Amino acid sequence: MTSRIKLVTVFTEAAIESSLVHELDGIGVPGYTITNARGKGSGGVRSGAWEANANIRVEILCAEALAELLISRLQERYYEHYSMVMYMSDVDVLRPEKFSS
Amino acid sequence: MSSVDPIIWFFMFGIFAGVVKSELRLPGPIYEFVSMLLLLTIGLKGGIELAQRPFFTLLPEISAVLAAGFALPLLAFPILMYLGRFSRVDSASIAAHYGSVSVGTFAVAVAYMHSQNIFYEEYMALFVVILEVPAILVGILLARGVTTGSVKWSAVMHEVLLGKGVMLLLGGLAIGWLSGPQGVETISPLFFGLFKGILALFLLEMGLITATQLGSLRRYGLFLVGFGIIMPLCFAVIGAALGAWLGLSVGGTSILATLFASASYIAVPAAMRVSVPEANPTLSLTASLGITFPFNILLGIPLYHALSTKLFAILGGS
Numbered sequence: 001m002t003s004r005i006k007l008v009t010v011f012t013e014a015a016i017e018s019s020l021v022h023e024l025d026g027i028g029v030p031g032y033t034i035t036n037a038r039g040k041g042s043g044g045v046r047s048g049a050w051e052a053n054a055n056i057r058v059e060i061l062c063a064e065a066l067a068e069l070l071i072s073r074l075q076e077r078y079y080e081h082y083s084m085v086m087y088m089s090d091v092d093v094l095r096p097e098k099f100s101s
Numbered sequence: 102m103s104s105v106d107p108i109i110w111f112f113m114f115g116i117f118a119g120v121v122k123s124e125l126r127l128p129g130p131i132y133e134f135v136s137m138l139l140l141l142t143i144g145l146k147g148g149i150e151l152a153q154r155p156f157f158t159l160l161p162e163i164s165a166v167l168a169a170g171f172a173l174p175l176l177a178f179p180i181l182m183y184l185g186r187f188s189r190v191d192s193a194s195i196a197a198h199y200g201s202v203s204v205g206t207f208a209v210a211v212a213y214m215h216s217q218n219i220f221y222e223e224y225m226a227l228f229v230v231i232l233e234v235p236a237i238l239v240g241i242l243l244a245r246g247v248t249t250g251s252v253k254w255s256a257v258m259h260e261v262l263l264g265k266g267v268m269l270l271l272g273g274l275a276i277g278w279l280s281g282p283q284g285v286e287t288i289s290p291l292f293f294g295l296f297k298g299i300l301a302l303f304l305l306e307m308g309l310i311t312a313t314q315l316g317s318l319r320r321y322g323l324f325l326v327g328f329g330i331i332m333p334l335c336f337a338v339i340g341a342a343l344g345a346w347l348g349l350s351v352g353g354t355s356i357l358a359t360l361f362a363s364a365s366y367i368a369v370p371a372a373m374r375v376s377v378p379e380a381n382p383t384l385s386l387t388a389s390l391g392i393t394f395p396f397n398i399l400l401g402i403p404l405y406h407a408l409s410t411k412l413f414a415i416l417g418g419s
Contacts, residue, residue, distance in 0.1 A: 015374035019256065036129060050132065050310050052370040052386060081378035 003096035006067035007059060010074065011037060012084040014054035023077065024060065027070055030099050032060045041085065055083075061091065061099045106216055108209065111301040112398055115308015120315065127306040135303045136367075137269060139208055142292040142299075144273015145285060146211075147226025151274065152281040159224065162347050166228050166357075169343060170235035173361065174200030177332055178243050185324050187384070190244045194373045194380035197240025198389045199332055201365035202232045204266065205307055206397045208300050210359040213402050214352050221352030225360070230270045232360055237261050237372045244377045257376045266368045307394065314391035317383050325384070329392025333362035337405045341412050351409050358405040363397055364389035 012020065017034065024032055037055040060070065067088055078084050093099060118125040127135070151159075174196040181192035207229050214221045241257060261267065277285060285292070318326065340361030344354030366389045373380055 013374065015371050018260070019375060050306070051367065052374075052382060053310075053313070054129075082374075 002092040002094055004090055004092055005061055005096060005099050006064050007061055007089050007091040008067050008070055008086065009089070010058040010060075010084065010086045011039070011041075011055060012058070012078065013082055014051050014056045016078065016082055017056055020058065020074075020078075023073065024058075024070070027066065027073060029060050029062050029066060029070060032058055034058050041083065061093060063100055106212065108212060108297060108301045108304050109398065112304040112308045112311075112395070115305040115310075116312045116315075116395070117308075119309040119312020125309065127302065127309070131302075132306050135299055135306070137265075138292065138295070138299045139303055140204060140266060140269035141273040142296050143204065143208060143211070143226045143229065144270040144275075145277040145292055146223045146273075147229075147270075148274040148277020148279070149282050149285060150223035151227065151278045154224070159227070162349075163227070163231060165343060165347060167231050167235060169339070169361070170200065170232045171239055173336060173339075174236045174239040174243065176335075180332070181328070185328060190377055190380040191384055193240050193244035194377055194382075195328075195385045195388060196243060197236045197373060198366070198369045198385045199336070199364045199393075200232075200236025200239060201234075201369045202229055202360050203363035203365055203389070203394060203397075204229060204270070204367070205303060206363035206394065206402075207356070207360060209304070209398050210356050210402050210405075212297055212300055213406070214356065217406075219352040219355070219406070220350050221356050222349060225353060225356050226270065226274060228357065228360060230267060230274070233267055233270075233365070233368055234261055236365070237369055240369070240373065241376050244380065253376075257372060260372050260375050261368065264368055264371065304398070307390075311390055311395055314387050317387045318391050321384060321387055325388050326392055329364075329388040330396050333364070333393050333397060333401060334404075337362040337401070337408065341405065341409050344409065345412050345416060351406075351413050354409040354412070355402075355406040358409060359397065359402055362393075362401055362405060364393045366390045366394065 010020075014036070021032075021034075035057045037057040039055060060067070062070070071086060071088060074084065074086060115125075174193075177196040177199045178192050181187045181195050182189060185192070187195065207226075211221075213219075237257070238261075337358040340358035341354050343361075344357035349357060366386060370382055370386060373385070374382060
């Protein structure tokens with residue numbers, strides 16, 4: 001019934017949302033979900049509705065190869081100068097055809 | 102009774118609540134709504150005023166203000182780099198913040214003029230739009246150099262010109278201009294009737310945000326504090342002189358001085374984050390929000406008004 005794929009979760013600054021979305025579309029991920037996020041980390045407290053200290057959480061469900069590509073691309077482009085935390089996990093999904101591009 | 106405008110108390114209340122780490126927070130969508138209303142109202146007011154005068158009569162003023170928008174960051178940059186010993190990118194980013202303007206400060210200046218019954222040219226909302234953009238371009242060029250191909254200008258221009266702030270101001274201006282004073286009467290209770298109440302809520306949130314910046318003041322030391330106060334004062338003098346030279350009223354001159362003195366904390370941080378990511382946003386935000394914004398709100402605006410009044414007295418104008 002279910003099929004195993006990857007979930008990539010990214011926490012980063014709201015300021016780069018449009019550039020990030022552009023990147024995701026460019027790589028060809030089948031879809032993504034973006035939510036507003038709050039929290040605290042090495043970059044300090046990120047609490048605001050105010051864009052300069054607002055965070056977002058981006059979740060992407062896709063096949064492993066694409067997830068690997070995505071992670072290395074984001075790491076290369078954003079890790080140096082932006083606050084970004086990223087992790088990948090195995091998830092079991094229904095309707096796997098939705099997540100293959 | 103206190104002679105302090107209640108909107109200023111809201112700001113102080115926000116700072117207090119933030120400093121004592123209260124859980125008070127304006128919900129995100131409310132903050133967005135409040136900023137939208139402010140920007141639209143400022144745009145509408147300007148547009149209505151524009152509808153009443155031929156646009157080309159303003160061309161000299163528009164060009165002068167535009168030129169100043171390019172010049173101000175160029176004045177701030179060497180001070181930051183050579184006196185402040187900041188890196189090139191940080192100097193460029195802070196200079197861009199100070200060359201650009203703060204709509205919140207403008208709104209408080211407008212409220213100040215209304216509460217004191219001082220006439221000013223309401224089309225100055227147009228100047229807010231005009232001053233918002235050039236400093237960003239100069240800031241990016243200062244950080245990157247003129248010849249580099251590493252700047253994605255289309256992305257930057259998209260961020261700057263189609264960003265929420267400029268879009269709402271321009272939209273408001275256009276609607277006000279197309280509708281004229283009679284046309285907007287039906288929507289005036291929301292935009293004009295509630296202006297000060299909305300501004301009060303906005304300042305409450307700004308107080309809370311300012312309080313979060315105060316912590317980094319200690320880390321970045323005296324230079325930034327001095328810069329955050331002295332630079333606006335110098336820019337206010339330039340603004341007042343330009344206003345008087347352009348033949349603006351005392352109120353208009355005070356507002357132009359306030360615009361020059363204000364530093365951006367919404368459009369420029371977003372643009373710099375995208376185009377000059379290696380610049381440290383904490384530095385520029387500590388200065389613009391932690392120092393200059395409260396300084397302008399609490400002391401600067403009355404000071405710039407006094408300066409303009411004095412200037413007009415010296416020049417023998419009215």
